[in-house]
Amino acid sequence: MVMRTLAASLLSIGVIVTSMQVSAANEPIQPIKPVKPENAELVELGKMLFFDPRLSKSGFISCNSCHNLSMGGTDNIKTSIGHKWQQGPINAPTVLNASMNLAQFWDGRAKDLKEQAGGPIANPGEMASTHDMAVKVIKSIPQYQAQFDKAFGSKEVDIDRVTTAIAAFEETLVTPDSRFDKWLEGDKDALTKEELEGYKLFKSSGCTKCHNGPVVGGNSFEKMGVYKPYKTDNPAVGRMEVTGKEDDRFVFKVPTLRNVELTYPYFHDGGAASLEEAVEIMGKLQVNREFNKEEIANIVAFLKTLTGKQPDFKLPILPPSNNSTPKPQPFE
Amino acid sequence: MVMRTLAASLLSIGVIVTSMQVSAANEPIQPIKPVKPENAELVELGKMLFFDPRLSKSGFISCNSCHNLSMGGTDNIKTSIGHKWQQGPINAPTVLNASMNLAQFWDGRAKDLKEQAGGPIANPGEMASTHDMAVKVIKSIPQYQAQFDKAFGSKEVDIDRVTTAIAAFEETLVTPDSRFDKWLEGDKDALTKEELEGYKLFKSSGCTKCHNGPVVGGNSFEKMGVYKPYKTDNPAVGRMEVTGKEDDRFVFKVPTLRNVELTYPYFHDGGAASLEEAVEIMGKLQVNREFNKEEIANIVAFLKTLTGKQPDFKLPILPPSNNSTPKPQPFE
The missing domain is CATH 1.10.760.10 (Cytochrome c-like domain)
Incomplete structure (x- = not known):
C-alpha cells in the first residue's frame, strides 16, 4: 500500500519515467561518446x-x-x-x-x-x-x-x-548514436524483442566478460580457444610474439564489436565469414556453450545494433607532387 | 577624330569596359561550366x-x-x-x-x-x-x-x-573556376604576366590546334610524333587498334590539359614525369619548336592555371555485404 502510494507519487512528478529507463551505468557496455578534436x-x-x-x-x-x-x-x-x-x-x-x-x-x-x-x-x-x-x-x-x-x-x-x-x-573516428547506444541512453523502443533477447543471452553466456566497455572489447588480451582449441592455418601466435611467454600463445587483443556488421570477415585470421559463424565458434570455444539457431540469430540481431554513425567528412583533396618529390616505385 | 569621340562616348556609358575584357568567344579555350545533375x-x-x-x-x-x-x-x-x-x-x-x-x-x-x-x-x-x-x-x-x-x-x-x-x-566531375577560366570570363588580374605570356606562346606555337575547347583537348585524335617520332618502349599503337588502319598507328586521343598539374606523369605511356619535360617534348614532336627554358617555364605557368575546383563531396559509406554476397577472391 505504501509502495503503491509512493509509486503513484513518483509517477505524478514524473520520476518513475527516469527509474524505468535503462541505466547505462548498470550495463557492461557503455555508449560511445562523440569527440571534439582540440586541433x-x-x-x-x-x-x-x-x-x-x-x-x-x-x-x-x-x-x-x-x-x-x-x-x-x-x-x-x-x-x-x-x-x-x-x-x-x-x-x-x-x-x-x-x-x-x-x-x-x-x-x-x-x-x-x-x-x-x-x-x-x-x-x-x-x-x-x-x-x-x-x-x-x-x-x-x-x-x-x-x-x-x-x-x-x-x-x-x-x-x-x-x-x-x-x-x-x-x-576522431568514433561511431556514436548506434541503436544500442540509444537503448542504453534510455530509448527502450530502440531495440526489437529479438535484439534485446540477444543482448540478454550475450550477457548471461559470459560474452561480456571480454566484450564490454564502450567499444565492446578492445580492453583486454584473451586466449583464442579457451574451452577448445581454435583450428587455423594462420601462423600468428599473438601476444607471445611481444612477451616471449609460452602462456601468451594464441592470446590476442579482444576485438571491438562496434560496427561488427561492417567489419567481416572475423577473427585474427578472417576465418569466420559471417556473424552467425563467428557467434557459433565463439560460443563453443570461449564460453563453452552450443548456441542453437534461434539463439545465434538473436545474438547476431543484437550485434547489428552496434553499428554507429559512420565517418562523415569530405573526401580530402591531396596536394600534387612536384619535380622534387621522390617518384613512386610501383614495380620495383 | 571621329574614332576618339566614339571611344569617349563608349567610355562615358561604360561600354568600353566590356570591350576591353577578355572575350572567351574569341579564345580557342572556353570555360568549364558547372553541371547540375538531373537525377x-x-x-x-x-x-x-x-x-x-x-x-x-x-x-x-x-x-x-x-x-x-x-x-x-x-x-x-x-x-x-x-x-x-x-x-x-x-x-x-x-x-x-x-x-x-x-x-x-x-x-x-x-x-x-x-x-x-x-x-x-x-x-x-x-x-x-x-x-x-x-x-x-x-x-x-x-x-x-x-x-x-x-x-x-x-x-x-x-x-x-x-x-x-x-x-x-x-x-558531375567537372572542374570549373580555374584561374584561367576566371581570366576568360573577364578577370584580367586572374593571371600573372608569365602565365599570360605562356598562354600567348601556347597559342602562337600551334598547341591550341589540338588543345582547345572547354577541356583543352579531348576533342580529336592526333598522331603522337608529327615532326619527329616519339620514342617509347610502350607497345600501344593507339587508334589503329580500333580502326585497323596503318595510318592510325600512334594516333591517340588528345588528352585534356585541365588540371594537368595534378595528372602527372604525362603521355599515354606516362613517359614524361614533369610538365617541363612534357612541354619540351610536345614542342619538338608536335609543333616543330624548340622552346627555351623561359618559354617552357611560361607555358608551364599557364598550364597550372587550368587547375579547377576539385570534387567536393562526402566520402560515400558503402552498405555491407551479407551472407548471400559472393566473396572477394583476392589471391585467386
Whole structure:
C-alpha cells in the first residue's frame, strides 16, 4: 500500500519515467561518446595523410586502402593485400573507435595509434616505404608544409609529426548514436524483442566478460580457444610474439564489436565469414556453450545494433607532387 | 577624330569596359561550366559504385583506385596497377571533365563514359571481375537495391544500370573556376604576366590546334610524333587498334590539359614525369619548336592555371555485404 502510494507519487512528478529507463551505468557496455578534436588543423592534416598513397613505395596503397572508411574501417578480406600484392599475415582490424583499445595491432605490440601508424608505412609486406622516404615525399610538397605549419606551428616534417597527425585524425573516428547506444541512453523502443533477447543471452553466456566497455572489447588480451582449441592455418601466435611467454600463445587483443556488421570477415585470421559463424565458434570455444539457431540469430540481431554513425567528412583533396618529390616505385 | 569621340562616348556609358575584357568567344579555350545533375539519386548511386572495390574480383580495387578523386582523377603512376599487381599497359587518364571527351580511353574505343565504365570491371588485367559477378554482388545487397529503386524507379540491378549510374556520377566531375577560366570570363588580374605570356606562346606555337575547347583537348585524335617520332618502349599503337588502319598507328586521343598539374606523369605511356619535360617534348614532336627554358617555364605557368575546383563531396559509406554476397577472391 505504501509502495503503491509512493509509486503513484513518483509517477505524478514524473520520476518513475527516469527509474524505468535503462541505466547505462548498470550495463557492461557503455555508449560511445562523440569527440571534439582540440586541433582541427592537425586532424585535417592527418586525414590527408591517411588518404595519401604516397606514403607507400608504390604510390598506390594508403592507410585507407586496408582501413577503408567507406567500409567500416577495414578491407573486408581475410588478410590484407600489401606491396606487390603480398598476402598479409592477419586480418586488418577496424580503425573505427580504435583510440579506445588498450593497445594496437592484434598482439598489442604498439602502445597507441601514433606508434601503430608508423608500422605499415615501413613494413615491407604492407606499404613497403621507409620513414625517411615517407618524410622526404611529404616534405617536398609546399602545400603539406603549410598544413604542418597550421597544425604544429612550424613547417618541419618528421615521422613523429606524420604519425601524430594520422593518430589525431583516427581519434576522431568514433561511431556514436548506434541503436544500442540509444537503448542504453534510455530509448527502450530502440531495440526489437529479438535484439534485446540477444543482448540478454550475450550477457548471461559470459560474452561480456571480454566484450564490454564502450567499444565492446578492445580492453583486454584473451586466449583464442579457451574451452577448445581454435583450428587455423594462420601462423600468428599473438601476444607471445611481444612477451616471449609460452602462456601468451594464441592470446590476442579482444576485438571491438562496434560496427561488427561492417567489419567481416572475423577473427585474427578472417576465418569466420559471417556473424552467425563467428557467434557459433565463439560460443563453443570461449564460453563453452552450443548456441542453437534461434539463439545465434538473436545474438547476431543484437550485434547489428552496434553499428554507429559512420565517418562523415569530405573526401580530402591531396596536394600534387612536384619535380622534387621522390617518384613512386610501383614495380620495383 | 571621329574614332576618339566614339571611344569617349563608349567610355562615358561604360561600354568600353566590356570591350576591353577578355572575350572567351574569341579564345580557342572556353570555360568549364558547372553541371547540375538531373537525377541526384542516380549520381549518389554512381558515387557509391565508383568507390566500391567489390566490383573487382579481389574486393580491393575500385574505380577510384586508378582514377583517384583525391589526386586529380588519376593514380599518378606511369601505368596502373591491376589485379594481382599486374602492370597496366597505359597511363590512366583522368576522369575529371571526361564527359566532354569525344570518346573514352586513349584509343577512343568506348564511345562514352557508360561504355567505358564496363571495361575495367571485366578486364582480367584490371579489376578482373565479370559483369555477371559484379551484378551478383551488388544485387545481393538490399541497401543497394533500395538505391537502384530511388535512382531508376525499380530495384532491378544489371550491368547497364551499374554503368549508367557510374557514368552519371562521372558527368558531375567537372572542374570549373580555374584561374584561367576566371581570366576568360573577364578577370584580367586572374593571371600573372608569365602565365599570360605562356598562354600567348601556347597559342602562337600551334598547341591550341589540338588543345582547345572547354577541356583543352579531348576533342580529336592526333598522331603522337608529327615532326619527329616519339620514342617509347610502350607497345600501344593507339587508334589503329580500333580502326585497323596503318595510318592510325600512334594516333591517340588528345588528352585534356585541365588540371594537368595534378595528372602527372604525362603521355599515354606516362613517359614524361614533369610538365617541363612534357612541354619540351610536345614542342619538338608536335609543333616543330624548340622552346627555351623561359618559354617552357611560361607555358608551364599557364598550364597550372587550368587547375579547377576539385570534387567536393562526402566520402560515400558503402552498405555491407551479407551472407548471400559472393566473396572477394583476392589471391585467386
